[in-house]
Amino acid sequence: DTGVSQDPRHKITKRGQNVTFRCDPISEHNRLYWYRQTLGQGPEFLTYFQNEAQLEKSRLLSDRFSAERPKGSFSTLEIQRTEQGDSAMYLCASSQGWDMNTEAFFGQGTRLTVV
Amino acid sequence: SQQGEEDPQALSIQEGENATMNCSYKTSINNLQWYRQNSGRGLVHLILIRSNEREKHSGRLRVTLDTSKKSSSLLITASRAADTASYFCATDARYGNKLVFGAGTILRVKS
Numbered sequence: 566d567t568g569v570s571q572d573p574r575h576k577i578t579k580r581g582q583n584v585t586f587r588c589d590p591i592s593e594h595n596r597l598y599w600y601r602q603t604l605g606q607g608p609e610f611l612t613y614f615q616n617e618a619q620l621e622k623s624r625l626l627s628d629r630f631s632a633e634r635p636k637g638s639f640s641t642l643e644i645q646r647t648e649q650g651d652s653a654m655y656l657c658a659s660s661q662g663w664d665m666n667t668e669a670f671f672g673q674g675t676r677l678t679v680v
Numbered sequence: 681s682q683q684g685e686e687d688p689q690a691l692s693i694q695e696g697e698n699a700t701m702n703c704s705y706k707t708s709i710n711n712l713q714w715y716r717q718n719s720g721r722g723l724v725h726l727i728l729i730r731s732n733e734r735e736k737h738s739g740r741l742r743v744t745l746d747t748s749k750k751s752s753s754l755l756i757t758a759s760r761a762a763d764t765a766s767y768f769c770a771t772d773a774r775y776g777n778k779l780v781f782g783a784g785t786i787l788r789v790k791s
Contacts (some may be wrong), residue, residue, distance in 0.1 A: 607768050607781035621777055666711055668725035
């Protein structure tokens with residue numbers, strides 16, 4: 566297992582198009598997180614899954630955003646009708662346990678540019 | 681909103697010097713973590729300190745936690761050019777369901 570992997574690494578899309586990102590967590594990890602990071606800022610929480618259940622969503626996650634984690638394995642994050650303000654780095658992280666008393670392992674991120 | 685605030689926002693030092701970064705947070709926590717991020721890459725976990733701990737060491741890293749002041753510091757001793765990165769503190773928020781990050785400190789180590 567080589568860690569958390571994200572695909573694609575970079576995505577350029579036209580405004581109004583839909584995009585989907587994939588995250589493959591470390592295989593034995595039951596928790597999976599999505600974060601968004603803009604230049605010069607720290608990562609901002611979007612949503613997290615405990616196994617296949619999506620347990621919390623940030624108010625940042627508008628109705629254009631949807632995330633899934635079928636079967637508690639990989640996860641997808643879809644953004645519909647993209648806007649220029651969606652341009653950011655989207656980070657996925659996974660951890661093992663029932664709270665945040667363990668470290669989270671991050672992927673390399675997907676950099677989205679909306680033109 | 682971001683729970684942690686790092687200070688300073690940017691720090692430039694010579695190789696071999698020590699670097700100290702501070703983090704303040706707002707709500708009670710179970711633990712506080714420090715992460716490093718190289719330019720445009722993912723975050724790498726450095727150290728986790730629990731709320732009942734006051735100090736923790738890992739190699740050249742020393743972390744302190746003062747829950748009464750809601751603050752933490754990260755000390756990197758004998759810095760190297762490879763330590764050049766952004767450093768973030770993250771807390772587990774009140775109910776421990778997610779990590780909440782600060783805006784980070786950009787560290788530049790000049791060789």
